[in-house]
Amino acid sequence: xxxxxxxxxxxxxxxxxxxxxxxxxxxxxxxxxxxxxxxxxxxxxxxxxxxxxxxxxxxxxxxxxxxxxxxxxxxxxxxxxxxxxxxxxxxxxxxxxxxxxxxxxxxxxxxxxxxxxxxxxxxxxxxxxxxxxxxxxxxxxxxxxxxxxxxxxxxxxxxxxxxxxxxxxxxxxxxxxxxxxxxxxxxxxxxxxxxxxxxxxxxxxxxxxxxxxxxxxxxxxxxxxxxxxxxxxxxxxxxxxxxxxxxxxxxxxxxxxxxxxxxxxxxxxxxxxxxxxxxxxxxxxxxxxxxxxxxxxxxxxxxxxxxxxxxxxxxxxxxxxxxxx
Numbered sequence: 001x002x003x004x005x006x007x008x009x010x011x012x013x014x015x016x017x018x019x020x021x022x023x024x025x026x027x028x029x030x031x032x033x034x035x036x037x038x039x040x041x042x043x044x045x046x047x048x049x050x051x052x053x054x055x056x057x058x059x060x061x062x063x064x065x066x067x068x069x070x071x072x073x074x075x076x077x078x079x080x081x082x083x084x085x086x087x088x089x090x091x092x093x094x095x096x097x098x099x100x101x102x103x104x105x106x107x108x109x110x111x112x113x114x115x116x117x118x119x120x121x122x123x124x125x126x127x128x129x130x131x132x133x134x135x136x137x138x139x140x141x142x143x144x145x146x147x148x149x150x151x152x153x154x155x156x157x158x159x160x161x162x163x164x165x166x167x168x169x170x171x172x173x174x175x176x177x178x179x180x181x182x183x184x185x186x187x188x189x190x191x192x193x194x195x196x197x198x199x200x201x202x203x204x205x206x207x208x209x210x211x212x213x214x215x216x217x218x219x220x221x222x223x224x225x226x227x228x229x230x231x232x233x234x235x236x237x238x239x240x241x242x243x244x245x246x247x248x249x250x251x252x253x254x255x256x257x258x259x260x261x262x263x264x265x266x267x268x269x270x271x272x273x274x275x276x277x278x279x280x281x282x283x284x285x286x287x288x289x290x291x292x293x294x295x296x297x298x299x300x301x302x303x304x305x306x307x308x309x310x311x312x313x314x315x316x317x318x319x320x321x322x323x324x325x
Contacts, residue, residue: 008087012127016136017070019124021079022086024066026120029083030113031059037106048107055110069136178243179250184292186226186251190258191285192312194218196319198263198278203323208266208274215263219256227252261285279316286312 014022034056042049070078121141125134197218202211231248262285265277286309293304 009081009085010087011123014081014086017074018079018081019137020066020070020074021081022083023121024063024070024078025080025082026117027059027063027066030117031056031063033113034059034110037110041106052110073136178246180292182230182247183250183254184289185230186223186254186256187258187285187292188289188308189226190219190222190255191261191282191289192258192308192315193222194259195262195282195312195315196322198259198266199275199316199319200323202266202271202275202278203320206271208269208271211274212263212266215259215266219259219263222259223252223256226255258285282312282316 009018034052038049038052038056041052067078118141121137125137125141194215198211198215201214202208205211227248230251231244262278262281265274265281268274268277287305290301290305290308293308294301
C-alpha cells in the first residue's frame with residue numbers, strides 16, 4: 001500500500017453531497033489564494049491586485065450560492081472534503097511557495113486555476129446519472145465559465161494597456177535587480193578574479209590536476225564568499241532589490257560557475273590542450289558578460305566589451321606573468 005493514498009477517495013465514488021462539499025471548499029481556497037495574490041502584488045502592481053480582489057469577490061459569491069444549494073438539498077452540515085482528500089484532484093500550491101512567484105507566473109497560475117475548476121465541474125456533470133444531479137453540476141460548470149468571463153472583464157477594467165505596460169516594466173526591473181544584477185556581478189567576479197590564481201598555478205606547475213584543484217577551490221570559495229556578502233549587504237526592504245536569499249544564491253552560483261568555466265578544462269591531462277581550451281572559454285565568458293551587461297543593464301555593448309575584456313585580459317596576463325616567472 002502506498003503511504004498517503006490509502007485514505008484518498010476516488011472521484012467517481014463521491015456522492016452528490018460530497019461533490020458539492022468539495023466545490024464549496026475549492027471555491028473557498030481559490031478566494032483565499034486570489035486574496036494572497038492581491039496582497040502580494042498590491043504595492044508594486046496595483047492594477048493586477050485589483051483584478052485579483054475582484055476575482056476573490058466572485059469566488060465568495062459562488063461559495064455562497066453553493067452553500068445555499070447545499071442547504072436546500074442536504075441541510076446545514078457540510079461534509080469536510082478538500083482537494084487533498086480526492087485521488088487525482090490537483091492540489092493548490094502551498095502558501096509559502098506562492099509568496100515568491102513573479103507577476104507573469106501569478107497570472108498564469110490564476111488562469112490554470114480557472115481552467116482546472118471548469119474541468120472539475122465538467123467531469124462531474126459528465127458522470128452524473130440522474131437529471132437533478134446533472135442539472136446541479138451543469139449549473140456549477142456554467143458558473144465557472146462565467147467566472148472566466150468575469151476575470152477577463154476585470155482585466156479590461158483595471159488592467160489597461162498602459163497599466164499592463166507599466167507593470168511589465170516594473171516586473172522586468174525587479175527581475176534585473178533580484179537576479180540579473182547580482183548574478184552578473186557574481187559571474188564577472190568568478191570569471192575575472194579566478195583567472196590569476198588558475199593560470200598562475202597552471203604555468204608555475206604545468207600540472208593539470210593541481211591547477212584544477214586550485215581552480216575548484218578558488219571558484220567554490222569565491223562563490224560562498226560572494227553569496228554571503230550579497231545576502232548580508234542589503235535586506236531589500238529599502239532598496240527594493242528583492243529577497244536577500246535569492247540575490248545571495250544568484251551571486252554565489254554565478255560566481256562559482258564563472259570560475260569553474262576555465263577550471264574544468266584542466267581535467268584534461270594534457271597541459272597545453274587544457275590551457276588552450278581554458279583560454280578559449282575565458283574569451284567566450286568575457287564576451288558573454290559584455291552581452292549580458294548590454295542586454296539587461298542598458299550598457300552600450302562596445303563600452304561593456306572594452307571594460308570587461310580589457311579587465312579580464314589584464315588579470316589573465318598577471319596570472320601568466322606571475323606563474324611563468
